[in-house]
Amino acid sequence: MGGLKTEEFIVNMGPQHPSTHGVCRLMLTMDGEIVKKIEPVIGYLHRALEKICENRTYAQCIPISDRFEYVTAMSCNQVFSMAAERLAGIEIPERAEYIRVIMLELNRIASHLIFYGVTAMDIGALTPFLYGLREREAIIDLFEMTCGQRLTYNYIRPGGVSKDLPKEFVPQCRSTIAMIKEKLNDYEGLLNENPIWLARTKGVGYLDPKLAIAYGVSGPVLRASGVDYDIRRDDPYSIYDRFDWKVCTRPNGDTYDRYLIRLDEIKQSIKIIEQALDGLPEGNIKAKVSPNFKPPAGENYARVENSRGELGTYMQSTGEKKPLRVKMRGGSFCQLQALPHFGTECFIADLVAIFASLDIILPEVDR
Amino acid sequence: MNGIIAFGELHGVFAWLYDLLASTGLSQPWLDVVRYTVLGAMMFVVLALIALFLVWWERKIAGHIQQRFGPMRNGWHGWYQTIADAVKLLQKEDILVDARDKMVFFWAPVLCFVVAFLAYIAIPFGEGLIVADLNIGILYIIAITTFTSISLLMAGWGSNNKYALLGGMRSAAQAVSYEVPLVASILVIILFVGSLSMVDIVNAQSGFMYNWFIFRVPFGPIAFVTYIIAATAEANRTPFDIPEAEQELVAGYNVEYSGMKFAMFFLAEFVNGFTVSAIAVTLFLGGWHGPLDGSFLPSWVWFFLKTFAVVFLLMMFRWTYPRLRVDQLMEFAWKFLVPVTFANLILGAIIKYAGWYW
Amino acid sequence: MTKEQLQTAITEKLGDKMTLLDTGRHDLMYEVKRENLLEVCKTLKDDESLAFDYYLNSHGVDTKEKFEVVYNLASIIHKTRIDFKVILPYDSAEIESVQTIWPGANWFEREMWELYGINVLNHDNLTRFLLADDWDKGFPMRKDWDAPGFIRMPEL
Numbered sequence: 001m002g003g004l005k006t007e008e009f010i011v012n013m014g015p016q017h018p019s020t021h022g023v024c025r026l027m028l029t030m031d032g033e034i035v036k037k038i039e040p041v042i043g044y045l046h047r048a049l050e051k052i053c054e055n056r057t058y059a060q061c062i063p064i065s066d067r068f069e070y071v072t073a074m075s076c077n078q079v080f081s082m083a084a085e086r087l088a089g090i091e092i093p094e095r096a097e098y099i100r101v102i103m104l105e106l107n108r109i110a111s112h113l114i115f116y117g118v119t120a121m122d123i124g125a126l127t128p129f130l131y132g133l134r135e136r137e138a139i140i141d142l143f144e145m146t147c148g149q150r151l152t153y154n155y156i157r158p159g160g161v162s163k164d165l166p167k168e169f170v171p172q173c174r175s176t177i178a179m180i181k182e183k184l185n186d187y188e189g190l191l192n193e194n195p196i197w198l199a200r201t202k203g204v205g206y207l208d209p210k211l212a213i214a215y216g217v218s219g220p221v222l223r224a225s226g227v228d229y230d231i232r233r234d235d236p237y238s239i240y241d242r243f244d245w246k247v248c249t250r251p252n253g254d255t256y257d258r259y260l261i262r263l264d265e266i267k268q269s270i271k272i273i274e275q276a277l278d279g280l281p282e283g284n285i286k287a288k289v290s291p292n293f294k295p296p297a298g299e300n301y302a303r304v305e306n307s308r309g310e311l312g313t314y315m316q317s318t319g320e321k322k323p324l325r326v327k328m329r330g331g332s333f334c335q336l337q338a339l340p341h342f343g344t345e346c347f348i349a350d351l352v353a354i355f356a357s358l359d360i361i362l363p364e365v366d367r
Numbered sequence: 368m369n370g371i372i373a374f375g376e377l378h379g380v381f382a383w384l385y386d387l388l389a390s391t392g393l394s395q396p397w398l399d400v401v402r403y404t405v406l407g408a409m410m411f412v413v414l415a416l417i418a419l420f421l422v423w424w425e426r427k428i429a430g431h432i433q434q435r436f437g438p439m440r441n442g443w444h445g446w447y448q449t450i451a452d453a454v455k456l457l458q459k460e461d462i463l464v465d466a467r468d469k470m471v472f473f474w475a476p477v478l479c480f481v482v483a484f485l486a487y488i489a490i491p492f493g494e495g496l497i498v499a500d501l502n503i504g505i506l507y508i509i510a511i512t513t514f515t516s517i518s519l520l521m522a523g524w525g526s527n528n529k530y531a532l533l534g535g536m537r538s539a540a541q542a543v544s545y546e547v548p549l550v551a552s553i554l555v556i557i558l559f560v561g562s563l564s565m566v567d568i569v570n571a572q573s574g575f576m577y578n579w580f581i582f583r584v585p586f587g588p589i590a591f592v593t594y595i596i597a598a599t600a601e602a603n604r605t606p607f608d609i610p611e612a613e614q615e616l617v618a619g620y621n622v623e624y625s626g627m628k629f630a631m632f633f634l635a636e637f638v639n640g641f642t643v644s645a646i647a648v649t650l651f652l653g654g655w656h657g658p659l660d661g662s663f664l665p666s667w668v669w670f671f672l673k674t675f676a677v678v679f680l681l682m683m684f685r686w687t688y689p690r691l692r693v694d695q696l697m698e699f700a701w702k703f704l705v706p707v708t709f710a711n712l713i714l715g716a717i718i719k720y721a722g723w724y725w
Numbered sequence: 726m727t728k729e730q731l732q733t734a735i736t737e738k739l740g741d742k743m744t745l746l747d748t749g750r751h752d753l754m755y756e757v758k759r760e761n762l763l764e765v766c767k768t769l770k771d772d773e774s775l776a777f778d779y780y781l782n783s784h785g786v787d788t789k790e791k792f793e794v795v796y797n798l799a800s801i802i803h804k805t806r807i808d809f810k811v812i813l814p815y816d817s818a819e820i821e822s823v824q825t826i827w828p829g830a831n832w833f834e835r836e837m838w839e840l841y842g843i844n845v846l847n848h849d850n851l852t853r854f855l856l857a858d859d860w861d862k863g864f865p866m867r868k869d870w871d872a873p874g875f876i877r878m879p880e881l
Binding site: 042043046048050051086087089213214215216227229234235297298299300301302303310312314316318324325327329333334337338366367 | 748749750751752754778779780781782784786787788795797799801804806808827828829831832853854855856857865866
């Protein structure tokens with residue numbers, strides 16, 4: 001069978017597609033079933049948030065930062081508030097710090113539950129999606145009780161938090177955490193040892209740690225490739241150094257490890273929340289911040305460890321009540337940038353699994 | 368049938384029908400034509416109702432596995448949800464892509480739908496309740512169900528769409544690969560029955576429950592397990608539903624179909640699921656026989672109970688397991704199932720020759 | 726490695742090319758001249774005591790008098806952070822690409838070109854990114870940009 005004339009063809013995956021997480025278009029050059037080249041085309045969700053922030057006061061920017069990455073909106077609020085507080089040199093009260101940590105970690109668990117459900121759904125197991133969202137509902141109820149919102153919270157503001165915790169919060173939070181800890185065993189039992197799951201995720205999409213560092217990949221994807229770097233420990237912010245928790249890493253950089261590491265992170269977050277609830281002090285929840293908040297001139301790049309990676313906000317102020325420049329940088333941007341370099345030479349089904357395991361959220365990429 | 372005469376047996380109905388038709392004075396060829404037409408129409412109606420029921424049942428089962436209720440609004444627990452969906456699909460616009468291959472695009476759903484029902488001519492629903500007891504029964508059924516893969520290929524090609532084509536190609540590869548273990552599992556049973564006729568196969572399992580082929584260790588259970596796996600793949604159900612994988616190919620081969628054409632593919636899929644379960648029940652689970660010698664329930668009740676149990680098993684598979692990748696699917700078929708089924712066949716042949724069975 | 730140690734190390738290795746600014750709150754902010762950019766970046770990455778191999782972010786800033794290109798870097802081994810900026814006048818808004826040193830800079834520079842109009846030399850793929858493919862209405866992030874129909878928010 002001499003040279004059979006074959007030709008590579010271009011398949012468009014997205015922008016509307018059940019398994020690109022958001023409106024992302026991937027132009028795949030395929031040779032039969034093997035993906036040879038990936039070219040991401042983004043910008044479908046560009047809302048010019050950074051330009052909008054230049055025309056808003058600092059307090060008005062907080063709801064905008066929510067929309068930057070709405071699955072973990074608390075982290076977006078946190079990083080923005082941190083940047084503003086560092087510019088103005090504000091110290092926030094103890095109680096506010098503890099509440100912030102509790103909210104951030106709860107949000108991290110909620111985001112990882114969505115990851116669990118969506119990844120399972122992309123690989124074909126349709127039921128874990130419902131299980132993950134059911135647990136997330138319990139967490140969202142906690143958020144709604146505190147700040148009235150289920151998705152975009154507008155809660156963590158420069159100076160502290162906007163409202164105090166209602167008195168039912170702590171007992172309900174404890175019972176929610178206990179329930180999630182138990183249900184986690186179900187999740188692991190359903191998929192971790194399943195031969196079909198292992199066949200679909202083990203060894204698929206290996207990400208070399210040097211490639212990951214070169215492209216600025218961060219978060220669970222970086223740690224699943226064996227690089228031990230977590231902003232909460234290595235560039236400390238808030239009060240994470242008071243709690244006893246571990247940075248999770250996994251040695252192989254394949255899809256299976258990227259899936260397992262997020263389940264590990266849920267367990268660590270549960271530990272942090274329990275310790276924070278135990279140590280929650282009384283006091284103010286907001287430092288005194290004038291209504292005409294005008295931080296002195298300066299610039300600052302604040303970063304937090306989001307469930308997707310590093311969420312950074314660069315803020316430059318000239319002493320006015322509106323910032324001169326706000327740049328938001330999300331972890332998904334770098335992971336999508338790195339995807340064409342390690343996601344090729346695989347089947348399209350593997351590409352779907354890899355894309356799901358990176359946990360990319362498009363609003364972060366497009367802003 | 369010895370033992371207790373059950374109440375509600377229906378095979379007398381067919382005899383009564385035949386007498387009724389003969390009494391109208393029609394001459395022979397026309398008599399048979401009318402008789403088979405009437406029987407075929409009855410079977411079609413029964414199956415259409417079963418398909419509608421199965422769609423509702425699948426949604427309820429999926430809901431309860433996922434800790435939610437499934438359809439609840441249309442009638443008590445949503446029983447006429449499927450009818451409402453069918454009415455909706457009937458009034459949908461039939462979107463036709465300009466660049467399609469007109470003949471192929473049109474005939475693909477028709478072929479899929481028709482072939483799905485044709486297989487039931489040789490399946491016994493109960494004692495004497497079979498449209499035509501062909502002496503090549505099971506061979507006919509296997510041959511007819513193979514046409515489904517042709518119709519999927521036609522759908523993929525006729526849509527003039529890369530995704531659909533990929534889906535069609537995958538379905539053809541999958542169907543062809545899983546035919547071999549399917550037929551090899553069935554062959555073991557045929558060895559012991561000595562005939563291809565479905566009624567003979569069921570009669571070979573008469574008596575108490577231990578006579579059912581699934582309990583005839585060692586070849587019976589192995590054949591049943593491999594049959595169920597191969598049949599799930601033939602019916603394009605998860606974990607083998609690559610041809611229609613929503614998440615990967617945006618519904619694969621039926622991406623360009625809308626309205627009633629899509630409904631035909633959809634219903635045909637459920638009818639196929641029922642077909643493979645019915646074959647499993649006939650070959651391995653004793654057909655219409657009850658567990659005891661003689662039965663207190665009519666034979667068709669036993670048949671439907673057992674078939675719905677197997678369908679339930681297939682539905683549990685769908686909502687529990689992730690999906691295999693296409694090359695893993697092929698590997699599983701050729702490197703695992705084919706050797707196992709052939710070894711089983713040889714084992715069965717040795718047992719039959721040596722007479723080590725009851 | 727603490728901030729003071731980092732500051733001494735930088736002054737030692739690159740004292741003449743990087744000048745410390747006092748505008749950085751919480752992290753060190755330096756200024757680098759455009760002609761020294763590639764050399765500074767190479768030293769920052771390759772030198773073992775600095776080892777800034779982790780490229781976090783870069784973007785443009787339009788203060789109303791000049792462009793600035795800000796780079797944010799981190800070091801995984803030493804767990805340190807550094808920022809530096811290059812000041813570009815409006816009429817010669819060009820800068821070399823650092824993607825040969827940090828491949829991750831690729832998309833950041835592309836975005837900067839698209840939104841600010843700062844020309845990035847030696848970049849392999851300066852094409853439309855976040856904006857529409859047929860965008861011809863200028864560079865939106867510049868402070869003097871107003872599209873037709875763009876309504877300025879009333880001052881509060």
